[in-house]
Amino acid sequence: MKGWMSTGVSVMLAASLAAGCSSGQEASKGAAQPGAGEPKKEAQAGAKTESKPLAIKMFAGLYNDVPDMNNAYWTEWQKRTNSKLDIEWVPDGDLNTKLDLLLASGDLPEVLASPTSTRPTLLNAIRNGAFWDLTPFLGDLSQYPNLKNNLAKDALKYLTVDGKIYAVPRSRSRIDPGIKIRKDWLDKLNIPVPTTLDEYAAALKKIVTSDPDGNGKNDTLGLIGHGVIVNDGDASFAAGFGASDPTYNAEGGLIESRLTPQYADLVAWFRGLYQDGVLPKEFAVMKKTQAEELYKTGMAASYVRSIWWDDEWEKSIAKTQPNPKILDLQLKGPKGDAVDLQTGVSGGYYISKKVPEEKVKQLLKYFDYTASQEITDLGYYGIEGVHYKSVDGQKVLTEQGVKEVNTTSKGAGVLAYAKWGKVESASGTKAFNDAKKKEVEKFDEIGKVNPFAFSQSTTWNNTWTKYENEWKAMVTKAIVGQITMDEYKAYIDKLNNLPEMKTAFKEFAASYKQFMGK
Structure with a gap:
């Protein structure tokens, strides 16, 4: 690394x-x-x-x-x-x-x-x-x-x-990131195209233990990204867990998505990916440039980035691996579709x-x-x-x-x-782009826009900077097993009960209400 x-x-x-x-x-x-x-x-x-x-x-x-x-x-x-x-x-x-x-x-x-x-x-x-x-x-x-x-x-x-x-x-x-997977590897290993997040996790577990590129080294990576969890795509996965749905506390405050119970469920899911070897050990320190290079050189099975990269990356992978095929998945999570829709x-x-x-x-x-x-x-x-x-x-x-x-x-x-x-690749053929649009045509209907893409809170801006790095460290510790999920949830509860956080959540609620016209 x-x-x-x-x-x-x-x-x-x-x-x-x-x-x-x-x-x-x-x-x-x-x-x-x-x-x-x-x-x-x-x-x-x-x-x-x-x-x-x-x-x-x-x-x-x-x-x-x-x-x-x-x-x-x-x-x-x-x-x-x-x-x-x-x-x-x-x-x-x-x-x-x-x-x-x-x-x-x-x-x-x-x-x-x-x-x-x-x-x-x-x-x-x-x-x-x-x-x-x-x-x-x-x-x-x-x-x-x-x-x-x-x-x-x-x-x-x-x-x-x-x-x-x-x-x-x-x-x-509005349609932008896609949860990519190597369709040619699924076919090679006789794995059905995943339709749920659990099926997706199981497919990746099989891929990382099966040497799909045939180099005899069993060094294929599963899901890659950069930063805490997989910064390139955690919003897509979070949507499937319901973390993009407006969630309120007892006082009527709008809880920031990363501090919701649904997001904690996402952290637990990533903990399972890490234990199964699907999430690389280096996930927390990987940079975006590194993740992109790994994927376009055929070293990883899944990555979440803009859909329009697919044609260019297939051509790049094809330099060393025959007939690569990238598929952008439409996955169901426990509380919704795993599609992050942009504004x-x-x-x-x-x-x-x-x-x-x-x-x-x-x-x-x-x-x-x-x-x-x-x-x-x-x-x-x-x-x-x-x-x-x-x-x-x-x-x-x-x-x-x-x-x-x-x-x-x-x-x-x-x-x-x-x-x-x-979605459309400027380097792709008409047939390629038509097929890609059909692949993700429902994203605009089923995807969710995270309310914190537009809701604002001055108190949050002044408060979160004090805790953001600590929160990132706790997420990483929970994923790699250095703390239990109960300890992680207790930490989140502590943050959510801070007076300044409760004030921030009320401000978020007012901002969201104003934007939505409700």
Whole structure:
């Protein structure tokens, strides 16, 4: 495991784009008039309008290799949006740590692209005046037609704090993570496709003791992830145990999902996986980059990540193992379906209060244009003939497209909401993507959105930081058997009965009630 350990390093990249002639590209219907950060358009008299590109300093997550900001994709993005991007790309595995340090320092870039809207350090910074309240700028959204028409339901509502909008969204599909399993290994070992969490656990137990890759070493891993439990997918499993259902205490407070009895049942289930060798001994220290590498090199049976990785990872595994097949499971848990449904908003773009008011308006015009269908298509597929070609009506990435168009390339703009955006693989064939959509078509119906994806509590933000690391340690101890489940539950009861926790739960209940309109 030490050989896989790595530490991500934040990388500052600056891309220069000289002011030049307009591309002549028409903006989407209702887009803003030409200006810095807006699409360039030809004037009525036929003369070309020129405007200085909008320089933007941004903090954003890195989910692939560090991009070359002068490559074809980023050059085209900046050309169409009339922008000059200076982005600090921070590796996903270090993103929360770096985010917390950045917020604590107060030395903020012009735009902070946060993958979450509910992180306590972020909410504290918002309430301390670190970011612009965008409510008066956005108004009725009549000046921002793409933000008005192309977002998921309640997108801006999810980015509201104390009744004010502080960000524009990072649009992502509601259907996102899938509990993956190697279908070819199930077939090889004559294991039926699991339909329940217990069947899933039994299938993995057989896989890890059966040398499915045939290397004679019996070193196949079962369920992998990173952090406490399996941070990449515990929300999916938690939904199956009912931890995503609103759960109230005797005083009517909404108990945070990780402190519910249902979540304790999930911990007990993971304890069983650990005892059966399904959960690797290194689970608590594994990093996301390590887990991904293990899965795409064919060393593990199951992993929970975005569905759209399947085609790329099958092709990667195929380099060393014949005919790999990844299946995203629809599993029943004791209290529901194990499907974690997203809000359609994966955090947002926050504008530092240090940015002058006039530039805030320019930035919002830029973000509105990035929510157009034109820029969304660019974000998912790149340039026709360069990054993709059309095959049977399906846009299929070229070799250059696979390299340049990925998760990271979607990190500088809002993008329009796309139902299958995290399901369809841009490198997959039409047949592959049609089959994958059918595989998970019911997720949008049966999945659950965790209420703490949007419910807020100031008291929780100020309290949880004191106990979070201790809680993580107790979860790990319970899973590996260093403490009993009764001891773990007693610890949770102690937390839940703290006066400040009870106050936090009441605040959560009020926030949830307000959001739901009940």
